[in-house]
Amino acid sequence: MTKIPPLPEADPLRPGDERQFFAQQKTRASKAPASSDAPPEQHYHGHRDRLRARYREHGDAALADYEILELILFRLIPRRDTKPIAKALLGRFGTLAGVFGAPQHLLQEVKGVGEAVALDIKLIATAGQRMLKSELRDKQVLSSWSAVINYCHAAMAHETKEQFRILFLDKRNTLIADEVQQRGTIDHTPVYPREVVKRALELSATALILVHNHPSGDPTPSRADIEMTKLIAEAAKPLGITVHDHIIIGKDGHASLKGLRLF
Structure with missing residues (x-):
């Protein structure tokens, strides 16, 4: 009977354990020296700064509805491009009022909107309602x-x-x-x-x-x-x-x- 020689052990990794493999790869990558060829900063960071500046200098009249929603989502979703999510919300619910008036479970059906984001959107809607109600007191x-x-x-x-x-x-x-x-x-x-x-x-x-x-x-x-x-x-x-x-x-x-x- 021919014996198959064992594979060389480059890493103490159990066969088939992909999660450990990728964890090791990530650790090694984090220890690697910084390179001048590192990928540039995500494109949406500059976009966020420009949008904030436009709102600061010209007010809401300078922004489309989806951009107003983007500004809000910046805080709720800090490390993602929020323009597609803002446009998806408006596409689903029609208007800003429709977005803020939508039930939480329907908001969560939009890709990119989890429970925490949906709750925060409803909290903003509640604050708006309280503000309008205070006008009646x-x-x-x-x-x-x-x-x-x-x-x-x-x-x-x-x-x-x-x-x-x-x-x-x-x-x-x-x-x-x-x-x-x-x-x-x-x-x-x-x-x-x-x-x-x-x-x-x-x-x-x-x-x-x-x-x-x-x-x-x-x-x-x-x-x-x-x-x-x-x-x-x-x-x-x-x-x-x-x-x-x-x-x-x-x-x-x-x-x-x-x-x-x-x-």
Whole structure:
């Protein structure tokens, strides 16, 4: 029987152990002296500096939406070219508002966006909503109607399921509370007039603004929306509670049932 001589042992490496091999190669490479032929710095580092300088000198008007998103992603993803990720996010969700309004699990479906990045994007969105909501504090809501619409749009326009929100007001029409009462499906939210009125009494509210979203994007009121609004208004009126309006939020606009004279 012919014996096969053993292979020379250049490295104490078990056969087939590729992970150890590559770890050794990486260690050796790190110990190698620096060479004048080393690869240049990644191209996106200079791009980041130029983009920051353009924003610093000219403000947001000098940047496209994807570049604004890039600037944010620089902090969240420090060692990658973030332009393809920014463009992929806008391609998936359409607008900056769509990106920040998207659910976390859908953000993570975009290549390059992990859980930590998705959470940070949602944190930025929350900060924006809080900023808009702060514009309503200690003000008569009916005289700050554009602020109400901006806040509700930021909070609800890109939700994938219907939610029913109530703004509770005091006798000066100042905001007491802002609460999501119900969450439903993509085209329906169960609302119970008795529960709405009960909560208003608990908060000593004297007026309400009802708000809900249409995930389809079309804010046109349905017959069910109109009937539900009338039921709440009729239940609240004998108790001295006024329903000022019912606002329906779509992706690109809103509808006011009071403005349309539907209740």
